[in-house]
Amino acid sequence: MMTMKTNGTLKTLTILFLFLVCFEAKIFSQPEYYFVNSSLVSGTDKSVGALYRFPLVKAGVDATVLINYISPNISIQDFDDNRNGGFDEAFQPRIRAAGKTAGYVEFVITFVQTGTNIPMPQSEIPATSIDVDGTLNKTDTMLEFDEYLTPGAYFLDYDLISTDIRYTYNTGRVMGKNFRGQEKALIDTMAMEAMFTVVYPNASSITVRIGLDNQLTNNTVRQRSVYFKRFRFTNSFLPLNNLVSFAGNRNRNGESVLNWQLRAGHEYATAIVEKSTDGVSFSPAGNLGMSNKNSAAFTDMASKNSAAYYRLRMVDKSGKSSLSAVLYMRSPNMQASGKLNVYPSIVNDNTNISFSADNTGNVSISLFDHSGRMILNKQMMVQSGTNTINLNGLNKFNNGQYVLVVNENGNRYARQLQLAY
Structure with a gap:
């Protein structure tokens, strides 16, 4: 009787232990955010200036995604594709690159209060690039990369020993690019050698450039994935236990x-x-x-x-x-990286536009409201290099979120701004 009781107790404890282990693993495997059911809010679908909304990415929080820039010969085939593998909870655009082309699409992802455009700071935003792989042969290569703009504090985590990704640190950004050219069968979080995480503490917005370096002769379309959660890398920077x-x-x-x-x-x-x-x-x-x-x-x-x-x-x-x-x-005196910056981005009557022009000539500056309607358009002469332009008289428009677009020789650059007075 005692033996049976002891065995029963051991069995019960074993089951309880396994349950707790599985429960802990399940908790850790849950995503931080759910990126599903996006809708186009304003602008032209899959074009620079288009603004999308993901509802209820977590309780009380929506996420807006602005297409900020698209490199020449790069296009978006699907804004968020969950039909062809990967994870429903991740942001998964399909990017197309012409042959012998390297470029990216820049997305600005902002967390806002549900049903509004009011930024909602998160204690941390963990952004994990998944399945950053490619192909490599004797004559041609196709290598994927993701680059995260880092306007303030951040940290980077990945598998230190087993990695297919090479990292480049530049002022205001960090890039992870595949260098082995080994194709992964699926978008899979088990292939941690093709993953890395950038964590932004105390932030409401991140900017990521999802790119392809396609040196193949033919066009290529790649499904990419940014999963908003942390992962436990086997040989992590972080001693996660403590x-x-x-x-x-x-x-x-x-x-x-x-x-x-x-x-x-x-x-x-x-x-x-x-x-x-x-x-x-x-x-x-x-x-x-x-x-x-x-x-x-x-x-x-x-x-x-x-x-x-x-x-x-x-x-x-x-x-x-x-x-x-x-x-x-980052230095507080350092301007944000990129060709186009707007400061302040929360505007009462006027704002400053910093634009780095490739050549001396005319550019058009347009302002679009939440419905995609152009409410302002100006032609400006700029000089080659960095130009500072003051845009005033904005208090005649209603409070809310707007998209400012600069068009330079057919290349469009966009930034969000918010009118509040």
Whole structure:
């Protein structure tokens, strides 16, 4: 009787343990957001300036997606294709590239309060590029890439040991591009060597360039996928068992303030803050004792108004160390990257347009309302290089969300702005 009871208890505990393991795995595998049932709000479908809405990507939150730019000889075959594999919850455009062409489509994805255009900051936005693969033969290649614009703090995570992706850090952006040219059979989250994650803390919007470097002779169409959740990479930057979060902001003096949180019961004795100006070579900037602490903050007083990369070297009681992901802090004086920028983007009466022109000549500046109706159009002379244009008299229009489009020799560049007065 006792034996049977003991065996029954062990069986019950075993079942309970397996249930808890499966339950934990199920929780972790759930997506952070659901990108389904999109609709065109304004503009021309699959063209620059088109604005779409995904309803209820999470409770109380919609997502709008603006097509901001399309490279020459690149086009969108399907804005969001969930019929041909992949994941319903991911944003999955199908991109077409002509032969011997490299380019991208730039999407601005903004999280807003449901049924409105009011930006809704998220504690973090995890964007994971999936199935970044390609083809490679003796004469021709086709390689996929995704580039994320990084206007503030962010960190990058991927499998450090087994990866098919090469990463390039530039001012204000980070790009992951396939270099092996090994085609994956499906859009599959098990193929982590063809995935990477960019996490934006305390953000309401991200900009991603989904691209193809097609050196094949023929046209190619590729289904791409951005999944808004974190994944556990086998050889991750993040020691996920203990480091819960790592984020940063700037104080009123323009200094970088870093914050991190650890799980209770961790065995770290020291956190060494390492700093870099290029994202490659790091040196110590300070250290803090972490015994009996689950959170800490560090202010880099030497970083006033300057861009820098940071990472944590967590040292346990035995002297073993592990590295966090790299956190990038952009200079507050640095203009956002790209040919077209609008500041401020929340407008009362006037705003400034910064446009980098390829040549001296005329450009057209147009403003479209939420229905896609053009409500303003101006012809302007610009000089080769960066031009600053003041656009005023906007308070005659109703409050709401608008799309500003600059047309330069048939190439269209777009930015969102919001009138609020």
